Amino acid sequence: MINQGAIPRILKLDVGGLPVAWIDWREAVGLHFTDKVAWGAGSAKIRLRGGRSRETGRRSSIDIDSIIAVEDRSHRYSQNLVPTLTRRELYHRDGGLCLYCGDHLTYARMQIEHVVPKSCNGAHEWTNVVSACGPCNRRKDNRTPEQAGMKLMALPYEPNLAEWLILSNRRILADQQAFLERLAPRRGRGLS
Numbered sequence: 001m002i003n004q005g006a007i008p009r010i011l012k013l014d015v016g017g018l019p020v021a022w023i024d025w026r027e028a029v030g031l032h033f034t035d036k037v038a039w040g041a042g043s044a045k046i047r048l049r050g051g052r053s054r055e056t057g058r059r060s061s062i063d064i065d066s067i068i069a070v071e072d073r074s075h076r077y078s079q080n081l082v083p084t085l086t087r088r089e090l091y092h093r094d095g096g097l098c099l100y101c102g103d104h105l106t107y108a109r110m111q112i113e114h115v116v117p118k119s120c121n122g123a124h125e126w127t128n129v130v131s132a133c134g135p136c137n138r139r140k141d142n143r144t145p146e147q148a149g150m151k152l153m154a155l156p157y158e159p160n161l162a163e164w165l166i167l168s169n170r171r172i173l174a175d176q177q178a179f180l181e182r183l184a185p186r187r188g189r190g191l192s
Contacts, residue, residue, distance in 0.1 A: 006171075007025045007046060008046070008066065008171050008172075008173050008176075009022040009023060009024060009169060009171070010022070010023050010024070010025065010028040010046070010064060010065075010066060010067070010068055011042075011066065011067045011176045011179065011180070012027075012028075012031075012068060012070055013067065013068065013069040013070065014069065014070065015069050015071050016069075017069060018161075018183075019162055019165050019180065019183065022165065022168065022169055025048060025064065028064050029048065029062060029064065031068065031070055031072075032062065032064065036071050036072050037070060037071075038069045038070065038071045039068075040064070040065025040068045041065060041067040042065050042066035042175035042179065043066075043174075043175045044065075044066040044173050044174075044175050045064065045065060045066070046063065046064045046065075046066060047063050048061060048062050048063075049061045066173050066175055066176055067175065067176060067179055082126065082158050082159055082160070082161075083164040083167060083168060085124065085126055087107075087110065088107070089159070089164075089167045089168075090110075090112060090129060090130075091105075091107055091110050091131055092166075093126075093131075093157075094130060094131035094154070096110070096131070097131060097153070098110075098132050098133040098136050099113075099130040099131055099132065099152050099153045099154055099156075100132055100133075100139075100140070100150050100151070100152065100153070101135075103133050105131060109133060110132075110133075111131070111133070111134060111137045112129050112131070113129065113131070113132035113137050113140065114128055114129055115129065115130060115145060115152070115156060116128055116144055117142045117143065120144070126159065127156050127157060127158055129156055130152065130156050160183075160184065160185060161183075162180045162183035162184045163180075163184045166180050166181070166184070
């Protein structure tokens with residue numbers, strides 16, 4: 001049971017069990033009180049406490065599942081929305097590694113590296129960027145990996161909705177992570 005304090009976000013699903021978005025506790029409570037929650041899942045329950053009753057003196061509370069399926073028309077992400085390409089999402093997608101040498105990077109040391117350089121009409125998109133350390137980025141310079149004699153450890157890819165939801169929540173609960181990981185494709189990304 002998670003008590004009111006630093007309240008994590010709730011994973012909202014459509015009634016069929018597909019992820020829709022992260023919502024805050026206020027929206028989750030509203031969905032409960034308007035009877036739009038079809039079912040809940042996850043091992044973590046979040047207990048929210050309200051005020052005290054004048055008549056009984058008892059404090060009100062509600063327990064909310066960390067994952068809720070909602071009967072509404074919120075198909076906001078049904079078009080296979082992918083995240084905006086930012087340093088933070090790229091860092092998380094690549095696991096904080098330089099995809100050339102495999103060194104662990106701090107967020108501050110990570111550089112965005114274009115596999116096909118922008119000067120060679122390489123696009124700034126998920127399938128053409130990787131995390132790199134400074135030395136590898138300088139060594140590759142304005143060339144393709146083949147021209148520079150360098151190998152990528154993994155292919156760059158565009159995250160799907162489940163992966164984006166994982167990337168977009170800095171305080172994801174273990175049960176939410178496990179639920180979303182089941183929906184993320186297993187990628188055979190390694191090249192070596």
